[in-house]
Amino acid sequence: MSKQQGIFDLTELKGKIAIVTGAGNNGIGWGLCKHAAGHLGMHVVAMDLHKNLVDSAQQRLQRAYPAVKVLGIACDVTKPEELAAALSAIEAFFPNSEIGAVFANAGTLFNKTILKSSIDEWATTLNVNVLGVVNTIQAFLPKMQLSETGSIFCTTASVGGLVRGDGGTASYQASKHAVVSLTESLSFEIARRSPQIRVHVLCPCIVESALPTNSKTNAQEESGEINANDIQPSSTPTIDFAMTTENHAQQVFDLIAANKFYLLTDNVRPYVNHDYPFEALKIVRERMENMSDLTLDNAGAFPTEPGDTKTSTLTGAMFREARKRKTPAAK
Numbered sequence: 001m002s003k004q005q006g007i008f009d010l011t012e013l014k015g016k017i018a019i020v021t022g023a024g025n026n027g028i029g030w031g032l033c034k035h036a037a038g039h040l041g042m043h044v045v046a047m048d049l050h051k052n053l054v055d056s057a058q059q060r061l062q063r064a065y066p067a068v069k070v071l072g073i074a075c076d077v078t079k080p081e082e083l084a085a086a087l088s089a090i091e092a093f094f095p096n097s098e099i100g101a102v103f104a105n106a107g108t109l110f111n112k113t114i115l116k117s118s119i120d121e122w123a124t125t126l127n128v129n130v131l132g133v134v135n136t137i138q139a140f141l142p143k144m145q146l147s148e149t150g151s152i153f154c155t156t157a158s159v160g161g162l163v164r165g166d167g168g169t170a171s172y173q174a175s176k177h178a179v180v181s182l183t184e185s186l187s188f189e190i191a192r193r194s195p196q197i198r199v200h201v202l203c204p205c206i207v208e209s210a211l212p213t214n215s216k217t218n219a220q221e222e223s224g225e226i227n228a229n230d231i232q233p234s235s236t237p238t239i240d241f242a243m244t245t246e247n248h249a250q251q252v253f254d255l256i257a258a259n260k261f262y263l264l265t266d267n268v269r270p271y272v273n274h275d276y277p278f279e280a281l282k283i284v285r286e287r288m289e290n291m292s293d294l295t296l297d298n299a300g301a302f303p304t305e306p307g308d309t310k311t312s313t314l315t316g317a318m319f320r321e322a323r324k325r326k327t328p329a330a331k
Contacts, residue, residue: 007258008152008256010256013036013100015041015097016097016098016099017043017090017100017101018032018033018042018045018100018102018103019045019099019102019140020032020033020044020046020103021077021105021132022047022048022106023103023105024046024049024050024053024054024056024057024233025048025053026209026245027208027209027211028204028207028248028249029046029048029105031244031245032105032252033046034064035249035250035253036249037070039253040253041067042068043069043070043094044070044071045073046058046061046070046072047074047077047106048072048106051228052228052232052233053074053232053233054073056072056232056233059072069093071089071094073086073089077104077133078132080138080139083136083138083140087143098147098149099147099151100151101151102152103155104132104133104153105155105156105202106132107129108128108211108218109211110125112170113168114170117171122171125172126174126175126178129175129176129179130175130178133183134182141186141197144194145190145194149196152197152198153198153200154199154252154263155179155182155183155202156202156204157201158172158173158176159205159264159283159284160172160177161177161178161201161203162180162264162287163280163283163284163287163312163313164287164312164313166300166311166313167310179201180203183199183201187261199261200255200256200262201261201263202252202263203264203265205264205280206239206242206278208242208243208244209245240318241274241318242267243272248265250271251263264280264284266278276317276318276320277317278318279317282316283313298312300312
């Protein structure tokens with residue numbers, strides 16, 4: 001038996017449905033929607049928390065890709081009943097199409113240390129990032145198992161789900177470690193009974209995204225500080241050395257086609273136009289070495305050079321170059 005199901009012919013996805021959660025706010029999910037519609041000829045379901053976002057996403061995608069059908073659905077992935085209703089809406093809107101791909105991509109991020117974060121922020125992070133993925137699996141996978149044709153189920157974790165916790169993103173990284181583990185479990189669970197479904201976990205490095213801003217906005221809406229009707233798609237900030245969402249989506253599908261389970265999308269050519277990668281595999285290997293030695297290296301907590309950051313993971317060429325550019329030249 002092979003490690004996985006074998007090379008996947010992406011042309012098989014044409015005319016099938018791509019369902020993407022967390023798709024309405026110009027981040028990773030938005031890029032996946034555009035690639036599925038524009039490059040693979042898939043019909044698209046763009047799902048997000050707020051109606052304004054999915055209405056905008058539906059309109060923009062339909063204008064850009066008139067050859068396919070697009071449906072926007074407002075859905076809270078932490079609520080199984082809303083995902084069940086979403087499946088019913090999808091079946092009614094696409095009565096003769098099969099699900100070709102599901103990307104359980106909705107997520108949230110609070111950039112705080114353990115001692116400075118609230119239990120409510122932890123609860124939100126785990127509910128959205130972990131239980132939201134479980135709910136999405138339970139909502140859509142049974143429908144996919146009814147088809148004998150090839151399909152994809154992909155969860156979104158992070159490179160942070162493969163490396164050690166670091167700095168101010170403890171809740172986020174803990175949740176993404178959980179996503180990696182539960183996706184590994186899913187792959188094993190259905191390997192024999194549903195070999196037509198290819199399971200993957202997406203582990204992005206640095207991609208253009210407004211995730212921290214969007215997470216804060218969602219928290220403000222939940223607390224009543226702002227009205228949901230006033231929420232509009234965020235403008236994506238410019239981030240040094242980041243991949244565009246379009247190029248990131250290309251790398252995702254390239255790795256799927258190449259039969260990779262861990263879709264570790266590093267900042268490398270041809271997906272970026274620079275030579276300063278995140279160096280994700282190097283950092284993953286360092287963590288594995290620590291684990292095999294039953295040790296934990298905290299050297300990064302004691303920076304020795306001016307301008308160095310306290311970090312154990314943001315150490316690759318990308319971050320060395322970024323620090324160099326921000327450090328005034330010696331006189």
